[in-house]
Structure formats: C-alpha cells, structure tokens
Amino acid sequence: MKSLSLSWVTMALATSIFSISSVSAAPAATTSNANAASTSPAVTYNVAGKPSRVSHFGLGAFIETNINSGTDGGLYAEIIRNRAFQDNVNNQANQNDALGKGSLLHWSGTSQSTKLSLSPDNALSSALPQSAVVSGDRNQSCGIANPGWYGISVTTQPHQLSFYARSPTGQATTVPVKIGLYSNDYSKTYTEQTMPLKLTGEWQKFETTLTPSQASSNNNNVFAIKTTGACRDGFQVNLVSLLPPTYEGTVARQDLAQALADIKPVYVRLPGGNDLEGNNIPSWFNWTNAVGDLKNRPGRTPTWTSGWNTEGLGLMELMDLAEKWGAQAVLGIYAGYSLNGEAVPKSQLGPYIQSALNQLHFLLDTSGSWAELRSSYGRSEPYKFDQIEIGNEDWLGAAINTYGAYRWAAFRDAIAKEFPQLTLIASTLKNGVEGAKAVDDHMYSTPNQLFEFTEGMDSTSRDVPIWELEIAVINSGLTNDTDIYSGPGRLQHPTLIGALAEAAFLAGAERNGDIFYSAAYAPIFQNEGPNATQWTPDMLSFNAGQMVKSTSYYIQYAWGNYPIKQIHDASPSTPTNSSHIYHSFGSNSQGALVAKLVNANAEQRTVKVQVGNGSKLSSSGATSWQMQGKNPQQANTLSNPNAIVPQSSSSGLPKGASLGSDGSLTMTLPPYSATVVTLPLA
Ligand SMILES: *[C@@H]1O[C@H](CO)[C@@H](O)[C@H](O)[C@H]1NC(C)=O
Ligand SMILES: *[C@@H]1O[C@H](CO)[C@@H](O)[C@H](O)[C@H]1NC(C)=O
Numbered sequence: 004m005k006s007l008s009l010s011w012v013t014m015a016l017a018t019s020i021f022s023i024s025s026v027s028a029a030p031a032a033t034t035s036n037a038n039a040a041s042t043s044p045a046v047t048y049n050v051a052g053k054p055s056r057v058s059h060f061g062l063g064a065f066i067e068t069n070i071n072s073g074t075d076g077g078l079y080a081e082i083i084r085n086r087a088f089q090d091n092v093n094n095q096a097n098q099n100d101a102l103g104k105g106s107l108l109h110w111s112g113t114s115q116s117t118k119l120s121l122s123p124d125n126a127l128s129s130a131l132p133q134s135a136v137v138s139g140d141r142n143q144s145c146g147i148a149n150p151g152w153y154g155i156s157v158t159t160q161p162h163q164l165s166f167y168a169r170s171p172t173g174q175a176t177t178v179p180v181k182i183g184l185y186s187n188d189y190s191k192t193y194t195e196q197t198m199p200l201k202l203t204g205e206w207q208k209f210e211t212t213l214t215p216s217q218a219s220s221n222n223n224n225v226f227a228i229k230t231t232g233a234c235r236d237g238f239q240v241n242l243v244s245l246l247p248p249t250y251e252g253t254v255a256r257q258d259l260a261q262a263l264a265d266i267k268p269v270y271v272r273l274p275g276g277n278d279l280e281g282n283n284i285p286s287w288f289n290w291t292n293a294v295g296d297l298k299n300r301p302g303r304t305p306t307w308t309s310g311w312n313t314e315g316l317g318l319m320e321l322m323d324l325a326e327k328w329g330a331q332a333v334l335g336i337y338a339g340y341s342l343n344g345e346a347v348p349k350s351q352l353g354p355y356i357q358s359a360l361n362q363l364h365f366l367l368d369t370s371g372s373w374a375e376l377r378s379s380y381g382r383s384e385p386y387k388f389d390q391i392e393i394g395n396e397d398w399l400g401a402a403i404n405t406y407g408a409y410r411w412a413a414f415r416d417a418i419a420k421e422f423p424q425l426t427l428i429a430s431t432l433k434n435g436v437e438g439a440k441a442v443d444d445h446m447y448s449t450p451n452q453l454f455e456f457t458e459g460m461d462s463t464s465r466d467v468p469i470w471e472l473e474i475a476v477i478n479s480g481l482t483n484d485t486d487i488y489s490g491p492g493r494l495q496h497p498t499l500i501g502a503l504a505e506a507a508f509l510a511g512a513e514r515n516g517d518i519f520y521s522a523a524y525a526p527i528f529q530n531e532g533p534n535a536t537q538w539t540p541d542m543l544s545f546n547a548g549q550m551v552k553s554t555s556y557y558i559q560y561a562w563g564n565y566p567i568k569q570i571h572d573a574s575p576s577t578p579t580n581s582s583h584i585y586h587s588f589g590s591n592s593q594g595a596l597v598a599k600l601v602n603a604n605a606e607q608r609t610v611k612v613q614v615g616n617g618s619k620l621s622s623s624g625a626t627s628w629q630m631q632g633k634n635p636q637q638a639n640t641l642s643n644p645n646a647i648v649p650q651s652s653s654s655g656l657p658k659g660a661s662l663g664s665d666g667s668l669t670m671t672l673p674p675y676s677a678t679v680v681t682l683p684l685a
C-alpha cells in the first residue's frame with residue numbers, strides 16, 4: 004500500500020484517467036433542482052423485476068498486520084508491550100536483522116533502587132533469547148513494570164496472567180512478589196495478588212487470574228511484579244502476558260473484533276500486505292514461526308510499526324478469527340519478494356514454494372503429519388477456504404521485474420498441482436502474469452477520483468474476476484495535491500464525503516458483482532497512541548480503552564449487512580456523473596429487492612424506483628438503513644465519536660419514502676446520505 008495504484012482496473016476502465024488538476028475541489032456542482040421533494044424526481048430508475056445475473060460480490064475485510072500498532076497493540080488483546088524483551092531500539096530501515104537485538108523498552112523498575120538488565124544467559128528458548136533480570140539494592144523491594152500499549156485501561160473483568168521466571172543465581176529460592184495493576188504513580192491499586200515465586204535455575208511458568216475490583220478512569224496505568232520484601236537476588240523473567248477476556252475464545256480484543264464481526268465480512272484477507280513480505284527476505288512471514296507455543300515464536304522485524312512483530316496473532320489465530328466472523332480466509336502467500344526490493348532468485352525459490360505447500364497442507368489436510376501437527380496445536384478440523392493470493396502488490400517497485408518473469412508461475416504451478424481446488428489470486432496482471440483466474444487490485448484516492456472511477460465500472464472487462472482488497476479515500480481532494488499521499492489534503496480520519504465515495508464504489512462493484520468478487524477497506528485498525536500511527540485514515544481508531552467507528556466503517560457495515568445474491572439491472576434516467584447519485588439494485592436471499600442509493604449532493608434529492616416485469620414493491624416487511632450528515636468533511640474521532648451515526652429500522656420505509664399504487668417507490672434522499680432499503684417484491 005505504499006504508493007498510488009493507477010491500477011490495472013483503473014487503467015483498463017477509467018473513462019477519464021485521474022487527472023489531479025481537473026479534479027474539482029468541491030463535490031461536483033449539480034444540475035438538479037434543490038427543492039426536489041415537491042417536484043419531479045431527480046432520477047428515475049427503471050429496475051428489472053427479475054434478476055439478470057448472479058452476484059459473486061462478498062464484502063471483504065483485510066487484516067493488515069502490524070501497521071498503526073493495529074494488531075500487536077490492537078486487535079491482539081495482549082496488554083503487555085515488549086513482553087519478551089525483543090523490541091529493537093530503532094528498527095527502521097537500517098536495522099533489518101531477522102531476530103532482534105532486544106531491549107528493555109517500555110519496562111521500568113518499580114523502585115528507585117531497582118536495577119533492570121537484559122540477559123542473553125539461560126535463554127527461555129531459542130526463539131526468545133533475551134530475558135530481564137530484576138535486581139538492585141538487596142534490602143529494598145525491587146520489581147518491574149509495564150505501561151501497556153500506550154496505556155492500560157483497567158476493567159473489572161478477569162485478566163489471565165502468565166509469565167516465566169527463574170532464579171538469577173540458579174539457586175533454589177522463594178521470592179514473595181506482589182502482582183497487580185496500578186495507576187502509574189502507584190497511588191491507586193486496582194488489583195493485587197501475593198504470589199510466593201518458588202524459583203530454581205529452570206524456567207517455570209506462573210499463571211493466575213487478576214480481577215480488578217474497580218475500573219480505571221484513564222489509561223495511565225501499569226502492570227507490575229514487585230517483591231513484597233527485600234529484593235535479595237531478585238528474579239529473572241520472560242514472556243509476560245496479560246490478557247483481558249477476549250472475543251469468542253480467540254486472542255482478539257473484544258470491542259475491535261466485535262466491530263469487525265458486525266460488518267459481516269464474507270472474506271478476510273490475511274496476513275499482511277507489506278508485513279507478509281517483510282523488510283527484507285530474512286524477515287518474510289515464515290508461517291512456521293507463527294504457529295504453536297508462544298515461547299517458540301521468535302517474531303520478526305515489523306514493516307511499519309516500530310518495535311517487534313510478536314506473531315502472537317499468528318496464522319491459526321487469524322484463521323480462527325476469520326472463522327468466528329463467519330468469513331472465509333483469503334490467505335496471502337509470501338511470493339519471494341521483500342520490501343527492500345530484493346527478490347529470491349529463481350534458482351533459490353524452491354524452499355519458499357515448499358513452505359507455501361506445507362502451509363496449505365497444514366491448514367487444509369484432513370489427515371497425515373501436517374494435520375497431526377495442526378491437531379497438536381489444538382485444531383483437528385481443517386480450515387475451509389477457497390482462495391489464496393500469491394504475493395502482495397507485485398506491480399510495485401522492483402517486484403514487477405520478477406513476478407511475471409518467474410515467481411507467479413512457479414508458485415501457481417506448484418500449488419495448482421497439489422491444490423487444484425484453490426483459486427489463485429494474482430497480485431497484479433501486469434508484466435505477463437499468464438492465466439490468472441483472479442486479481443487483487445488496490446486503490447487509494449480522493450472522493451472525486453473515486454466518484455469518477457465509478458463511471459466506468461459498468462464497462463469493466465469480464466475477463467478476470469476482480470478482488471479489490473485494499474480501497475480507501477485517503478485525501479480530501481480540497482487542496483489539489485499532486486501527491487495525494489503526502490499532500491496537505493491527506494485525511495486523518497474518514498470523512499462523510501469520503502465514505503459516500505466508497506459507498507458509490509461499493510454500489511458499482513455490487514451491481515457488477517458478476518466480475519467484482521470482493522472489496523475491502525484498508526487499513527482497518529489505528530492505535531491513536533503518540534506516534535503509533537503510520538497510515539491514515541483508518542476504519543476503526545482506538546486507544547487502550549476506547550474505539551471509534553468511522554463513517555467508512557458504517558458504509559462497510561451497510562454493504563455487509565444488506566448483501567444481494569442476484570443483480571437487477573437498472574437504467575437511471577440521469578447519468579451518475581450529472582446527478583451525483585449512485586445506485587445498486589439486487590435481490591437478497593429472500594428474494595426482496597435491496598436498493599442502495601448514495602446522494603453525494605449538498606441538497607436533498609428525490610428519486611423514483613420503478614420495477615418492471617410486472618413486479619411490484621411492497622412495504623410490508625420493508626427495512627431501512629441510512630447515514631447522513633450536513634458537513635461533508637465531518638469525521639468521527641475519539642473526541643467526537645458519534646458525530647455521524649446511521650439509523651436503521653427493521654420495520655417500514657425510511658422517512659421521506661412512500662410506495663405508489665403502481666408499486667413504485669419514491670424517496671427523498673437527505674443531503675450527503677447513503678440509504679439502503681429492502682422491500683419485498685411481489
Ligand atoms: C424484465 O425486464 C427487462 C427490462 O426492464 C427485460 O430486459 C427483461 O427481458 C425482462 N425479463 C423477463 C423475464 O421478463
Ligand atoms: C542489608 O541487610 C543486612 C541484613 O539485615 C545488613 O547486614 C546490611 O547492612 C544491610 N545493607 C544495607 C546496605 O543496608
């Protein structure tokens with residue numbers, strides 16, 4: 004997602020290639036009457052009463068790992084930051100080692116006399132080679148504290164604590180410690196337990212449940228382990244983990260995972276994108292290091308976020324989440340290219356292809372050694388998915404030189420031979436990618452660029468199914484930036500007009516759902532901690548205790564919750580580029596008509612929907628959903644989380660809608676609005 008995709012689809016389709024200078028600053032001026040309600044409709048839609056095509060479109064979600072502290076520090080519920088002392092001091096560009104040098108970053112002593120040191124001796128495991136020795140004045144208390152990921156929000160739910168400890172001298176000893184959650188000045192204790200740590204020279208795992216008696220009013224809190232009495236020889240500690248209750252038995256943070264569940268994604272692309280590739284070849288997503296006991300997961304250098312990829316939200320954890328959401332994974336497979344521009348040479352690709360095959364056997368086999376390994380990690384049933392994507396954005400940078408030349412074909416041939424049932428999605432069709440059965444295209448734009456793009460969507464080539472698994476409005480378009488990524492118009496949070504442009508795109512994809520198979524907003528997660536964010540805007544912003552649903556989130560919600568199965572062709576009386584009203588009509592699994600209408604104008608607009616083929620719309624059992632706002636630049640933020648909140652009704656038409664005796668629907672769309680109406684078709 005590192006640069007603008009004037010993508011294959013865009014190139015193939017756009018009736019007018021995005022030309023920044025020609026993009027007008029405000030939403031296009033409109034020709035229709037402002038006082039529409041009392042006059043003739045701005046647009047009349049003649050909608051076929053019978054479907055013409057099956058829609059394959061299913062809403063996607065993309066779990067882009069380790070950007071914006073959105074997975075480690077976000078979706079992954081782990082509270083402790085740098086839990087195994089792996090964070091690099093500075094992991095940017097120049098520090099590409101696959102295994103970190105480690106640090107005590109984010110840890111502090113609980114007393115002035117505490118001394119913390121990082122020790123490579125007596126490693127817990129080869130994957131977690133460093134640990135912390137807590138020592139200091141032998142006669143004073145000593146201990147170690149962690150502030151979480153940009154703070155800890157203390158709730159009164161039970162938290163599962165585990166850590167490993169040993170005696171630093173190797174001599175058997177008992178160290179009584181207090182373990183708890185405290186305000187960061189220790190003036191307040193939310194929960195505290197005394198534990199006699201019976202230590203030896205061997206690492207032992209200690210576990211307990213901490214249930215705070217009161218919740219915190221802010222996030223300025225720490226977790227700490229400190230000796231109840233004198234420090235003496237202190238203690239050595241590693242892999243300190245504190246988990247609040249998680250989503251449905253997964254390792255995911257409840258509010259974030261629930262928000263994703265609520266949009267009802269059909270597909271979940273995971274893991275990655277850039278995080279799949281790694282900063283360099285040694286730091287690629289080697290799935291074997293992202294399964295099994297946490298103590299055997301070394302993690303690796305992250306691609307966007309500073310610190311460390313713990314891989315705690317690993318391959319199975321991600322697959323489990325997709326399954327809990329009722330979605331199918333679209334599994335990203337590393338294709339031998341990493342972000343520093345290096346590609347694995349053709350002659351050395353073998354082990355990476357074998358690793359991909361092993362990964363697929365591990366996830367899909369019903370019996371045999373891979374299935375047994377999976378079972379040993381707690382999952383006997385194979386996972387179920389039909390699509391994988393080979394690589395990530397292989398049109399970008401130097402990737403294009405080798406993808407079509409040998410990487411795509413090498414992975415495709417090997418995988419197709421052993422897993423003929425899988426559809427292989429290419430990450431680009433450029434540069435001679437032969438025989439691809441599907442492509443993943445990405446698009447980041449201004450609102451008007453996206454509105455313009457939708458003009459060409461009906462004439463999309465029907466050759467290759469399109470998965471648009473990264474799409475977002477990222478720039479207001481108000482400052483005419485020549486670079487929408489770095490110009491002043493770059494959005495901090497999704498806006499109303501941006502979300503409406505995304506809705507127009509989704510409407511275009513859905514009414515062309517015979518060829519657009521999916522679309523996913525990217526990125527989803529943004530930790531709002533200081534310096535935690537590398538990419539804006541994002542669908543869900545959060546801190547340790549709070550989450551905000553953006554306007555873009557609500558549009559995804561509407562498309563996920565009111566899906567269609569079949570497409571009903573519609574001819575609008577006015578082209579969308581002059582009406583600035585966007586549409587999709589289809590029937591759902593109950594055979595009801597689902598109408599999605601986006602009014603991107605500053606004034607209300609009346610539209611009429613006439614259904615042909617002798618069919619009539621009926622209002623009994625009608626449902627509606629609507630999002631609207633007065634200010635197109637309005638965004639939901641942590642300080643104003645509910646600036647724009649949609650309304651839904653499970654009985655009846657929305658305000659301003661009525662059915663005619665001829666079975667047609669007349670509806671006044673509010674300014675800057677997206678509306679979904681479901682009506683039985685008789
Ligand atoms: C339904 O109406 C459309 C035009 O509105 C027409 O093209 C189509 O043939 C009709 N289908 C049937 C089954 O009558
Ligand atoms: C620590 O305690 C021991 C035993 O009580 C005592 O002998 C020693 O002087 C104390 N050391 C300091 C620095 O206070």
Ligand SMILES: *[C@@H]1O[C@H](CO)[C@@H](O)[C@H](O)[C@H]1NC(C)=O
Binds near residue numbers: 289291292354355358
């Ligand atoms: C992936 O990691 C495993 C475990 O560390 C290692 O044995 C294997 O060689 C790695 N695969 C490749 C292709 O580097």
Ligand SMILES: *[C@@H]1O[C@H](CO)[C@@H](O)[C@H](O)[C@H]1NC(C)=O
Binds near residue numbers: 025026027028481483
């Ligand atoms: C952006 O471009 C439009 C059309 O060329 C122009 O009318 C507008 O003043 C420009 N806005 C800014 C902020 O430069």
Ligand SMILES: *[C@@H]1O[C@H](CO)[C@@H](O)[C@H](O)[C@H]1NC(C)=O
Binds near residue numbers: 533534
């Ligand atoms: C955020 O990053 C800036 C620039 O690197 C730095 O000056 C600042 O101290 C950082 N703030 C925090 C709270 O880490």
Ligand SMILES: *[C@@H]1O[C@H](CO)[C@@H](O)[C@H](O)[C@H]1NC(C)=O
Binds near residue numbers: 458
């Ligand atoms: C609207 O789109 C149509 C079809 O793509 C095109 O022919 C026409 O020129 C466009 N009109 C405007 C005003 O952009």
